[in-house]
Amino acid sequence: MTANKEDPRIVRSRALILDAAREVFLESGYQAATTDRIAEKAGIAKRTIYNLYSDKESLFRATIFSAIEVADAFAASLAEEVRLTEASVADLIDIGRRLAETTLLGLPLSLRRLLVMESHRFPDLVTEYRSRAPEAVMAALADLLESMMRAGSLRPASPQLAAQHFAFLVMGADLDRAMFTGIRPSARGARLRAIAGAEAFARAYVSPDRACNSFSSGPG
CATH class of the missing domain: 1.10.10.60 (Homeodomain-like)
Incomplete structure (x- = not known):
């Protein structure tokens, strides 16, 4: 060993x-x-x-950090994709599906609800979670969209605002509903809505000369 x-x-x-x-x-x-x-x-x-x-508090913090690790891995995967010469609309649809699955069907959703429940007790943990989980993912997504804008695949716009639009379209409604009720969407429903949301984003942001033949991805 x-x-x-x-x-x-x-x-x-x-x-x-x-x-x-x-x-x-x-x-x-x-x-x-x-x-x-x-x-x-x-x-x-x-x-x-x-x-x-060592104690219950340490265990609680470790529980929340397990969600941060998932977000870290997803942000790292997006950062890797920024290094691609040019991501396509099909890539965006796949990223939207993966973002929804990672957030809604895995650990992050339940642990985000847990942290909100205990935010008054662990304000420092809330701050760290936000900076290392949702905000890190959004920053990586904005970098990816900015690289697509520079390549001409997407029309020029604020990458940060575009990232917000993308994230809400692919999972925002499901995430909002689940945070209040604790009920996860079905895997199939989350995927279908993520794909539809990514396609709606593409219709708004894809450069006119790249719009034809953009939507080749089906519901899977």
Whole structure:
């Protein structure tokens, strides 16, 4: 075994603890959640939690950071796409679908709701989450759109405003609804609305000479 490789038992325990903590914190809120309940739901000994996380606050922060890591990875993937010579409208449709799936169908949605619930208790965590998750993704998206504008694929506009339009069109209504109700959209519904939203964005922003044959992507 490589010296720096983490013990797989620790990796497994950490995953079980974070999954259970997310459920318990969402069910009960931070104040009422207990490590006993988290340990019970995770199916592990309570002392294992304290071996990995010093206290309940550390565990809560680790739970939120698991959502930040997802956003970090998505922002990094967008930054990589900026290095493409010229992204196409089909690429935008795929990015819109991926953005909706990552945000609405994975960890970020439930953990964003959890953080909003406890924002009065963890204002510093709210600030860090915003800067490293939604704002980082929006900045990377704006960079990508700006590169497409420079290449002539999209008409000149404010990249930051265009990124806001794109994000709302592909997932804004679903995200708003889910934040209030806690009910996720279906995977198929989220994908279809994301594709339709990206196509609506393209109709507004694609350069006139690139508009023909732009919409080749179907619902999948």
